[in-house]
Amino acid sequence: MTTPTIPLRDAVSYWWKLGLTSFGGPAGQISMLHDEVVVKRRWISEKRFLHALNYCMVLPGPEAQQLVTYLGWLMHGVRGGVIAGTLFILPSLVLLIALSGLYVAWGSTPLVAGIFEGIKPVVVAIIAQAVYRIGSRSLRHPILWSIAAASTGVMLWSGALFPLIIVVAAVIGLIGSRRAPAVFDGVGGHQSSVTESGSAVIGDDTPTPPHARVTRWRLVRTAAVSLAAWFFPIAALWATVGTSNQIFSMALFFSGAAFLTFGGAYAVLPYVFHGAVSAGWATPAQMIDGLALGETTPGPLIMFVSFVGFIGGFTGELLGDGTSWLSGVIAACVATWFTFLPSFFFILAGGPYVEAARSRVAFTAPLTAINAAIVGVILSLAVTFAQHVFVPADAPVNLWGIAIAVGAGYALVGLKRSIVEVIAGGAVIGLVVGLVATFSG
Numbered sequence: 425m426t427t428p429t430i431p432l433r434d435a436v437s438y439w440w441k442l443g444l445t446s447f448g449g450p451a452g453q454i455s456m457l458h459d460e461v462v463v464k465r466r467w468i469s470e471k472r473f474l475h476a477l478n479y480c481m482v483l484p485g486p487e488a489q490q491l492v493t494y495l496g497w498l499m500h501g502v503r504g505g506v507i508a509g510t511l512f513i514l515p516s517l518v519l520l521i522a523l524s525g526l527y528v529a530w531g532s533t534p535l536v537a538g539i540f541e542g543i544k545p546v547v548v549a550i551i552a553q554a555v556y557r558i559g560s561r562s563l564r565h566p567i568l569w570s571i572a573a574a575s576t577g578v579m580l581w582s583g584a585l586f587p588l589i590i591v592v593a594a595v596i597g598l599i600g601s602r603r604a605p606a607v608f609d610g611v612g613g614h615q616s617s618v619t620e621s622g623s624a625v626i627g628d629d630t631p632t633p634p635h636a637r638v639t640r641w642r643l644v645r646t647a648a649v650s651l652a653a654w655f656f657p658i659a660a661l662w663a664t665v666g667t668s669n670q671i672f673s674m675a676l677f678f679s680g681a682a683f684l685t686f687g688g689a690y691a692v693l694p695y696v697f698h699g700a701v702s703a704g705w706a707t708p709a710q711m712i713d714g715l716a717l718g719e720t721t722p723g724p725l726i727m728f729v730s731f732v733g734f735i736g737g738f739t740g741e742l743l744g745d746g747t748s749w750l751s752g753v754i755a756a757c758v759a760t761w762f763t764f765l766p767s768f769f770f771i772l773a774g775g776p777y778v779e780a781a782r783s784r785v786a787f788t789a790p791l792t793a794i795n796a797a798i799v800g801v802i803l804s805l806a807v808t809f810a811q812h813v814f815v816p817a818d819a820p821v822n823l824w825g826i827a828i829a830v831g832a833g834y835a836l837v838g839l840k841r842s843i844v845e846v847i848a849g850g851a852v853i854g855l856v857v858g859l860v861a862t863f864s865g
Contacts (some may be wrong), residue, residue: 428668430467430499430625437548437667438465439496439511445841446488446722452550453488454723455557456843461495462624468495474562478791479778482590482796484683485767486724493771497777498626501635502772509768513760516723517730522754523717525749526565526736535858540852541715543720544580544813545825546847549832551806559799565607568796575800580807589797597633597793608789638776650769654679657761670742671755673703675734679731694731705736720847726763733759828853 438460446453454477459469476498489512496508530536563569575589600608624630661672677699699712700706706714708723714735714823718728738748781846814822827849835841835849 426472432504433501434623435467435496435504436507436511436846439492439508440515442492443511443513444722445718445843447547447550447847450488452553452843454491457488457491458557466624467499467626469627469630470754471628472498472624472626472630474795475791476778477515478773478795480772482594482791482794483598483767483770483774485727485764485770487815489724489764490767490771493768494775496631497771497775498636499571501633503509505772505775506768509764509771513723513727513764516721517760519721519754520523520727520730521734521753523721523758524731524752525712527717528735528738535855538856538858539851539854540720541825542828542850542852542857543847544850545822545829546832546850548806548810548813548825548838549829550843551802551809553833553836555799555803555806560802561699562792567604567607569792570639571793571796572766572800572803575797576804576807577800579801579804583780589801590794593793593797594790597790600793601789605789608792632779636776636779638780642776646769646773650765654762654765657758660760665743667848668761670703670705670740671734671758673753674705674736675758675762677703678729678733679765682763683767696732700732700736703736704740706732706739709863710735720851727760729759729763730756733757735765735790741856824857 442453442457442460446456458473462473463468471493476494477487479493480494483490489509491511493505493509497505500507522616527536539764559572563572569594575593576741578585578589597608658675661669661675663673681696681699697708697711699709700711711732714728714731715725717731720725733755735751736742738752740751741748742751744757810829814825816822832846832850835846836843
């Protein structure tokens with residue numbers, strides 16, 4: 425009997441669509457991905473999806489982009505993984521470069537600022553809804569709810585304790601695999617690869633495809649190619665612009681930042697913020713605006729590093745006098761390449777071992793506990809972001825923002841409107857408020 429397959433053409437078409445519409449940060453993106461590949465298209469079973477998600481959650485780097493890469497790799501091998509992961513970030517890179525150019529020209533105008541103010545509350549609503557949806561699938565037992573609640577409280581107290589949260593959750597999961605394996609088996613007993621519409625193409629019991637199996641030389645080859653993909657661009661920059669050029673410094677800086685992004689973009693934001701400001705690539709105000717741009721564009725939020733690279737290259741004219749735009753584009757691409765390269769390595773190198781451990785509770789239990797903790801971490805970040813949007817420092821309560829967020833939540837849940845439609849609505853409201861404020865002032 426021939427094993428059913430997913431046409432590569434269909435997958436590529438969807439990865440393009442996802443890259444163009446993946447608004448709302450990691451929680452919203454993972455929720456969108458789940459709805460398509462698990463519920464609607466039935467490419468992947470719930471259990472295998474969550475198993476992959478648990479692995480991506482513990483890696484440094486953008487978990488949504490890594491999950492997309494993992495699923496593309498599982499379905500179509502290395503080629504599928506590279507295509508999926510690249511298409512998830514490519515539209516965002518192009519859009520952010522364009523928006524960065526517009527920002528340096530008109531970013532200080534009241535109308536543009538008004539649009540940002542209208543979109544931010546919508547993002548809060550999207551994240552809140554997505555956290556609920558992800559948590560409802562992952563938190564299936566009071567113990568897991570307790571882990572999530574504890575991680576939320578700890579993160580709100582001190583975000584610097586994130587690594588400790590991961591370690592403690594892993595220990596709890598390891599102990600739980602022996603004391604309560606049913607709680608930490610990675611999927612609830614009511615879940616399976618069968619949905620209301622039929623079985624998944626890659627179901628719970630579908631054998632691991634040959635390209636996803638552990639072999640003696642696969643890890644060596646993957647490591648060698650990944651190292652070459654890092655070394656040759658570094659060598660090219662060294663030979664062309666020299667080690668004293670800030671573009672070369674960006675390559676090294678973002679290579680290091682890629683290994684510190686546990687917990688997603690918000691966790692690494694202080695590191696990038698202080699590094700970029702100290703190096704003179706951007707001002708504190710520009711960094712905040714860059715984060716807002718990252719929130720309002722598709723793709724992973726960590727893509728704001730493209731904005732940082734562009735601003736640093738543009739304002740510094742790093743390739744010489746009169747090269748502002750060229751310097752900005754190249755620096756944005758350099759920042760993006762070295763930030764995301766390790767993510768591809770983690771998935772392509774570690775994927776076979778993760779697939780081999782699907783049936784081992786001792787392996788899946790720590791990941792299940794960590795996944796519960798991550799739900800709490802994301803929730804704490806949503807709370808923090810809501811605080812900044814609705815109760816800004818040295819300013820009155822943002823009643824307009826609260827009203828927009830409530831309306832966005834109703835549009836998403838009650839009216840079943842798409843994320844793109846709701847974000848567009850927030851932008852229009854922000855534009856109108858900005859126009860009123862401009863003319864009334």
